[in-house]
Amino acid sequence: MPAPKMIFAVLLSLATSVASAAVPxxxxxxxxxxxxxxxxxxDTYIQLAAAVYExxxxxxxELQSSVGTLxxxxxxxxxxxxxxxxxxxxxxxxxxxxxxxxxxxxxEWEGKLNSWPLDEGLIDYVADDYFHEMGNLGAQLNIIAxxxxxxxxxxxxxxxxxxxxxxxxxxFAGSESNVASGYHAIEFLLWGQDLNGTxxxxxxxxxxxxxxxxxxxxxxxxRRRDYLQAATTLLVKDLEDMSARWQKGGDLHAKYxxxxxxxxxxxxxxxxxSLSLGELAGERMKVALEAxxxxxxxxCFSDNTHYSHYYNTLGMQNLFMGQYQRINGDRVGGPSLxxxxxxxxxxxxxxxxxxxxxxxxxxxxxxxAAEFSQPPMKFDQMIAEGNSRxxxxxxxxxxxxxxxxxxxxxxxKEIDVDHSGALAx
Amino acid sequence: MPSRFKAADxxxxxxxxxxxxxxxxxxxxxxxxxxxxxxxxxxxxxAPQTMGGALTAPGPIRLTPQLSPAERLEHSxxxxxxxxxxxxAPSTTTDRDGLGPLFNAHSCxxxxxxxxxxxxxxxxxxxxxxxxxxxxxxxxxxxQLQTRSLPGMDAEAQIDIRRxxxxxxxxxxxxxxxxxxxxxxxxxxxxxxxxxxPRLAPPLIGVGLLNAIADDDLRAYADPDDRNGDGISGRYxxxxxxPGRFGWKGEQADLRTQVAKAFHEDIGIxxxxxxxxxxxxxxxxxxxxxxxxxxxxxxxGLDAVSGYLSLLTVPQARLSExxxxxxxxxxxxxxxxxxxxxxxxxxxxxxxxxxxxxxxxHPFSDLLLHDxxxxxxxxxxxxxxxxxxxxxxWGLGSNGGPYLHDGRANTLLEAVLWHGGEAEAAVQQVLxxxxxERAALLEFLAAL
Numbered sequence: 001m002p003a004p005k006m007i008f009a010v011l012l013s014l015a016t017s018v019a020s021a022a023v024p025x026x027x028x029x030x031x032x033x034x035x036x037x038x039x040x041x042x043d044t045y046i047q048l049a050a051a052v053y054e055x056x057x058x059x060x061x062e063l064q065s066s067v068g069t070l071x072x073x074x075x076x077x078x079x080x081x082x083x084x085x086x087x088x089x090x091x092x093x094x095x096x097x098x099x100x101x102x103x104x105x106x107x108e109w110e111g112k113l114n115s116w117p118l119d120e121g122l123i124d125y126v127a128d129d130y131f132h133e134m135g136n137l138g139a140q141l142n143i144i145a146x147x148x149x150x151x152x153x154x155x156x157x158x159x160x161x162x163x164x165x166x167x168x169x170x171x172f173a174g175s176e177s178n179v180a181s182g183y184h185a186i187e188f189l190l191w192g193q194d195l196n197g198t199x200x201x202x203x204x205x206x207x208x209x210x211x212x213x214x215x216x217x218x219x220x221x222x223r224r225r226d227y228l229q230a231a232t233t234l235l236v237k238d239l240e241d242m243s244a245r246w247q248k249g250g251d252l253h254a255k256y257x258x259x260x261x262x263x264x265x266x267x268x269x270x271x272x273x274s275l276s277l278g279e280l281a282g283e284r285m286k287v288a289l290e291a292x293x294x295x296x297x298x299x300c301f302s303d304n305t306h307y308s309h310y311y312n313t314l315g316m317q318n319l320f321m322g323q324y325q326r327i328n329g330d331r332v333g334g335p336s337l338x339x340x341x342x343x344x345x346x347x348x349x350x351x352x353x354x355x356x357x358x359x360x361x362x363x364x365x366x367x368x369a370a371e372f373s374q375p376p377m378k379f380d381q382m383i384a385e386g387n388s389r390x391x392x393x394x395x396x397x398x399x400x401x402x403x404x405x406x407x408x409x410x411x412x413k414e415i416d417v418d419h420s421g422a423l424a425x
Numbered sequence: 426m427p428s429r430f431k432a433a434d435x436x437x438x439x440x441x442x443x444x445x446x447x448x449x450x451x452x453x454x455x456x457x458x459x460x461x462x463x464x465x466x467x468x469x470x471x472a473p474q475t476m477g478g479a480l481t482a483p484g485p486i487r488l489t490p491q492l493s494p495a496e497r498l499e500h501s502x503x504x505x506x507x508x509x510x511x512x513x514a515p516s517t518t519t520d521r522d523g524l525g526p527l528f529n530a531h532s533c534x535x536x537x538x539x540x541x542x543x544x545x546x547x548x549x550x551x552x553x554x555x556x557x558x559x560x561x562x563x564x565x566x567x568x569q570l571q572t573r574s575l576p577g578m579d580a581e582a583q584i585d586i587r588r589x590x591x592x593x594x595x596x597x598x599x600x601x602x603x604x605x606x607x608x609x610x611x612x613x614x615x616x617x618x619x620x621x622x623p624r625l626a627p628p629l630i631g632v633g634l635l636n637a638i639a640d641d642d643l644r645a646y647a648d649p650d651d652r653n654g655d656g657i658s659g660r661y662x663x664x665x666x667x668p669g670r671f672g673w674k675g676e677q678a679d680l681r682t683q684v685a686k687a688f689h690e691d692i693g694i695x696x697x698x699x700x701x702x703x704x705x706x707x708x709x710x711x712x713x714x715x716x717x718x719x720x721x722x723x724x725x726g727l728d729a730v731s732g733y734l735s736l737l738t739v740p741q742a743r744l745s746e747x748x749x750x751x752x753x754x755x756x757x758x759x760x761x762x763x764x765x766x767x768x769x770x771x772x773x774x775x776x777x778x779x780x781x782x783x784x785x786x787h788p789f790s791d792l793l794l795h796d797x798x799x800x801x802x803x804x805x806x807x808x809x810x811x812x813x814x815x816x817x818x819w820g821l822g823s824n825g826g827p828y829l830h831d832g833r834a835n836t837l838l839e840a841v842l843w844h845g846g847e848a849e850a851a852v853q854q855v856l857x858x859x860x861x862e863r864a865a866l867l868e869f870l871a872a873l
Contacts, residue, residue, distance in 0.1 A: 117509065119524075150578075277494055282501025283509070290502050291726075398498070405494040 042264050044322040044334035046256045049099050050246035052315070055092035055327045057239040063089045063186075064232045071210060071225050079207040083190050087304055090183065092327055094311035098319050101274040102267035105252060106242070112170050113182040113238055116298060120188045123180060123227070125218055127193055143169070143180065144223045161226035163234040181234050184301070189228045191301035194380070202303035202378075265417045268337050272316045273408055276359075280312050281401035285394050289383050305379035306370040309397070310363040316404075317356045341411055348411040355404040362397040369393055476819045476873070477631045477739025478773070478784025486540040486630065486820070489736050491780060503733025506726055508534040511692055523721025526578060527571035528693035529557050533730075536626035536691065540737060541824045543626030545832035549613060550584045555626030556832060557691065558584060558610075560619040561807050569690045570621070582615030588833075593800050595842040598857050603842055607800070608833050620804040623831035624673055630820040631788060633735025635670055636680040637773035637781045638792065643668040646768070646791045657765045657847050659793035660812070670792045673830040675814040681731045688730075694721040736780060740820040742787075743872045754869025757862055761854035766795055766815040766847070789818035789873065798845025801829070811846060822871040837870045838863070 066085035070078040097114070100106040120126060124144045143149060149156040158165060169180040192205030208217040210225050218224075245252040256264065284298050284305075299305045318324045322336025341349040369377045369390075382390030412418070475481045480489050488497055488504065510531035511524040530536055536543045536555040543555010550556070550572040558570040574580040592607035610621055647668070649660040661668035662675055664682075669675035677683040685698035695701060700720055744751050758764065768791040776782035794812040804810040813830060827833070828840035844852045858866065 119510075277498060278501065278504065282498055283505050286498060286501045287505045402494045402498055409494065 040335045041261050041322070041337065041340070042256050042259060044336060045264055045268070045319075046246060046253055047332055047334060048318060048322070048324045049096070049252070049256075050243070051324055051326055051332050052092050052096040052099070052318075053239065053243045053246055056089070056096055057236070057243045059085075059089040059092055059327060060232075060236045060239050064236050067186075067228055067232045070207070071229060074207045074210040074212075076207055079190070079205075079210075083302065086183075086187060086190055086302065087307070088327075090299065090304060090308060091311055093183065094308050095315035095318060095324070097312055098271050098275050098315040101271040101279075103252070103255075105245075105255075109238070109242060112167070113235065114184070115182055116184055118182075118184040118188065120193065120301075123185060123188060124192075124224065144220050144227055147223075161223055161230050163230045163237065166227070166230050166234055181231055183235065184299075185231050186228065186235065187299065187301045187304075189224065189231065194301055194303065203301040262417070265337055265340070265415075268319055269408060269412045269417050272320060273405055275312060275316060276401045276408070277405040280309060281398045281405075284309065284312075285398050285401075288379075289391065289394050289398075300380070303370075303378040303380060306363075306366040309379075310360075310367050313359050313363040313401070317360055320352070320356060341415055345411060345414040348407070348414045352404070352407040352411050355400065355407040359397070359400040359404045362393075362400040365393055366397060475785075476742050476787045477634055478786050479780045480631065480634065480736065480739045480784075481741050482738040483741045484738070485823075486628065486737050486740065488733065489738050489780065492736070500729070500733045500736065502726065503729035503731070506533075506722065506730050507733060508532060510535070511694060511721075523694050525573070525575045525693040527581060528573050529569075529571055529691045530573065531692065533687065533691070537629050538626075540629045542628045542826070543832075545608075545625060545827055546586060548586060550586075557624055557626075559622040559624055561622060561804050561810075567690075571690075571693070579615065583613050584621070585611045585613040587611070593843070595852070595856065597863075599859055601860070603838065605800075605839060605843060606833070608831060620807070622803040625827070625830060625832040627673070627816070628820055628824045629734055629737060630817065630824075631737075631739045631786065632671070632680055632683075633731075633737070633778075633781050634739070634773055634784060634786050635788065635792065635817070636735065637776045637784075638670070638771055639774040640667050640678075642771065643670065643792055647793055655765065656850055657795065659766070659791060659795060661793055662809075668792075670814070673813055673816075674809060675792065675794055680735065681727055684731050684734070685727055688722055688727075696720050696722045696727055697724055698727070735778070739786075740823040742819070743822065750865045750868045751872050753862070753865040754867070754872075757858065757866045758869055761866075762851040764789070765851070766791055766793070767818055768815070787819060790815040792817075795848065796846040797848060800845050801843060803831075818870065818873050821873040837867050841866075 063082070063085040066078075066082040070082040072078075093114070097110075100110050122142055124142050126142075143158055143161070147157075147159045149158050156169070158169075166181045166185075188203075190205065191203030192209070194203045206217055208215050209221060210228070211217070211221055212225075216222075244250050247253060259267075299308045320336065321333070321338045323331065323333030325331050338349065338353070341352070366379065366382070369382070370379060377387075377390055379394075381387060382394055384390065479491060482490060488500055492500075524531060530553070535553060536557070538544070538555065545556050546552040546554040550558075557572075560568055560570055570584070571581050572583055587609045588606045590607060590609065591604045593605040595603045595605065597603075608623070610623065643661055647659045647661055649658055651658045661670070663669070664676070664678035667678035669678045671677040671680065671683040677686060682698060685696045688694040688696055689699035689701075697720055744755075758767075767789040769787050769789060771786050771788060771792075773781055773784045773786065792814060794809075794814050796811045797813045798811060801813060802810040816829070821837070826837075826840075827835050828837065829843060834840035834843055841855055842852060855863075855866070
């Protein structure tokens with residue numbers, strides 16, 4: 001992952017002056033209550049993180065139940081429902097992502113859930129025509145087809161595909177891209193490879209890949225079923241853990257109770273800066289565009305990348321503004337960095353506020369093009385060589401995020417929040 | 426090698442003068458004029474701390490904050506190819522596939538952790554680490570042992586590591602004895618006929634600056650036959666007519682080739698520089714069928730990674746902290762003759778990138794190879810076995826150990842005491858240091 005996982009947490013010499021400043025209230029974009037003491041920026045941080053991870057858990061449980069239905073009765077319809085549940089599960093999770101950059105505890109954990117790129121050929125079959133190129137090797141690659149895995153001189157007993165097995169395979173043989181679990185593993189199982197390149201269409205795995213008995217397509221259906229079930233179970237378990245860590249008694253809850261407000265501000269700046277520039281604008285958009293890779297995109301099997309980017313962006317705005325709308329519609333929030341910024345450096349604040357609005361608007365334009373234009377243009381089509389409209393949409397979003405980063409750095413400087421970490425990739 | 430250490434010669438060569446300010450301003454000519462040899466012991470270091478010129482910055486190694494967000498964005502491709510794992514072909518992420526079939530790791534990052542130094546495995550190469558083995562001789566396995574492979578095929582070998590034998594005991598004049606443990610390697614799986622040269626991933630500090638040192642400067646520093654009789658030779662390998670400077674043995678002369686080599690040998694990623702997908706030793710029936718027509722990483726990709734690495738920050742020295750001890754350590758460092766090899770001042774040539782151009786830098790290395798004695802040798806008979814490139818010492822304090830080419834030294838003191846060969850005289854000086862002096866020297870090193 002390009003984002004460095006460490007915060008260069010140097011405390012600010014002017015921290016005390018920050019603390020003693022009169023702290024203002026509302027930001028225009030939020031309905032949050034006026035803050036009375038700066039300490040409560042910690043509370044807001046905890047509240048937002050707890051809510052967004054709990055939402056991720058709730059949505060993952062819904063995915064788990066849809067997967068249960070799919071496996072009980074594989075059909076066109078039950079597969080479509082499971083896919084829809086997966087998409088919904090991404091909504092809160094992508095908004096949570098901004099939290100990981102300033103928190104090595106989360107960053108380490110999240111590898112199991114959201115690692116990318118995923119070595120899909122290690123999990124299940126990939127397109128036949130590739131096998132010619134691969135010779136004998138191709139057939140031996142994947143876990144679903146092979147009860148005994150031979151990797152780098154190690155033999156792994158994979159007869160029973162359980163959550164424990166999948167967890168133990170995470171980064172197996174000491175290799176960090178040997179990712180066997182998480183959202184993208186499940187995504188690959190639900191959609192299959194997207195063989196359409198930069199043309200329209202996502203993965204087209206038939207529901208019969210999960211059929212029992214004679215209807216089974218592509219072989220090893222029972223193992224594929226086991227895999228999907230195990231990976232979903234593991235996802236739920238991992239989210240249960242993270243969600244609990246933000247509740248009272250959890251380590252991350254305690255961490256943020258004890259951090260100084262200045263450090264919380266530093267973390268917010270670091271998080272937003274890292275996700276904004278290095279990860280989202282850079283890794284996930286510019287690299288995809290520049291490499292002109294057929295599908296160097298984040299949610300590549302499902303063609304859900306536009307939403308993924310949009311919710312990432314929204315997550316950053318949430319954190320800055322100290323607000324979050326839960327999946328049930330409830331709003332949570334409180335005193336925010338935005339509030340402090342507005343009082344101390346109104347102009348710099350205004351620049352950032354507008355920049356964030358613009359980023360949300362420009363990533364929303366990706367969503368509009370992908371979902372609602374006629375014909376829809378998905379992210380993988382936008383990055384295709386020669387697609388000038390697609391390219392312009394992405395470049396706009398990238399530029400908005402660059403401006404957002406510049407505005408953030410300018411603001412941080414002005415209100416004496418250490419932002420050196422945010423400069424890193 | 427002369428039997429006696431002559432401090433004056435070292436001082437002359439290494440341009441040691443009163444503190445770093447003077448180092449910066451007056452020590453750029455080479456060779457320095459003799460007056461610069463006068464070492465004033467009491468001048469405090471008022472610390473320019475600009476180890477890597479304009480790229481110097483406190484904090485972790487990262488893309489330089491000198492660049493604006495828009496400029497930093499230009500380096501996303503390089504950063505991505507360095508940090509993100511590569512996957513096996515075929516993959517939906519076509520631009521990142523091509524891994525293997527034999528390799529050492531999935532990404533550059535997995536050895537150069539956070540752009541810093543790699544770790545050594547505690548027991549065997551089955552663990553993920555930053556240690557790899559290069560091979561002497563033209564054996565079936567090529568020039569590097571690949572300890573990973575795609576599923577369904579065998580890796581070349583696994584190596585077990587033990588560190589139970591005392592190889593060397595160093596004794597200080599005040600009676601302190603330090604036992605030094607050498608790692609022993611045994612092939613535990615597969616086979617290897619060639620002799621092994623273990624190498625630990627070095628921190629990627631200032632590689633763009635080192636790349637911008639003029640070839641002629643290195644030629645001028647070299648003294649292969651020790652004409653000046655100071656006991657220090659200094660050679661380089663000629664790599665396509667250019668002096669080598671990268672890697673523990675200076676086996677690559679320019680950064681882009683070093684990067685291409687890393688992709689090829691370490692990850693199994695082919696490029697225009699090293700076009701064969703499989704190392705030539707791949708004999709398994711499965712790998713001969715792999716299509717070699719396509720290169721896995723483009724020229725633009727190589728440029729992007731080299732460009733990214735070139736503009737990483739160089740950790741700022743902390744030479745003003747507890748200045749007195751550090752100052753004393755600096756004096757001891759030069760007095761012992763360390764800077765004969767750990768050259769303090771280098772200047773980069775003109776470069777199209779201002780951040781790399783004509784920068785006065787303090788890598789504490791002459792980038793040359795030196796005979797470091799039998800204990801550090803990695804093979805019985807190879808002529809290169811005793812020769813190692815002077816390890817740059819910048820960033821020493823902010824990156825942690827383990828030290829030396831195979832990570833055998835857990836502490837800075839151990840690293841120093843392992844020095845032998847041309848550096849034996851310097852070590853003998855260090856062995857006369859009392860505990861206060863030892864502490865001061867180590868404090869100085871840790872402040873770099």
